[in-house]
Amino acid sequence: MTTTHDLPELIVSLYRDSLGDNTLDADSDFFESNGDSLAAFQITAGLQDALGIEVSVALVFAYPSPTDLAAVIASDQA
Structure with missing residues (x-):
């Protein structure tokens, strides 16, 4: 199971895969990285697979960096 500590790393990995950019990091912005609705769906599907x-x-649109998205998901799970 992914821990709260690992969550930003998981999301960065999903961003990299969905957006096709291995240079993205925890502070990368979804929109500045050419994110679109298909990529957002791929990210949320990956989160559902990994976290259940x-x-x-x-949420991806409202919290476009992996760090911010991870914080919201972690607070919702607390």
């Missing part, structure tokens, strides 16, 4: 929870695409 449903994450809304709207």
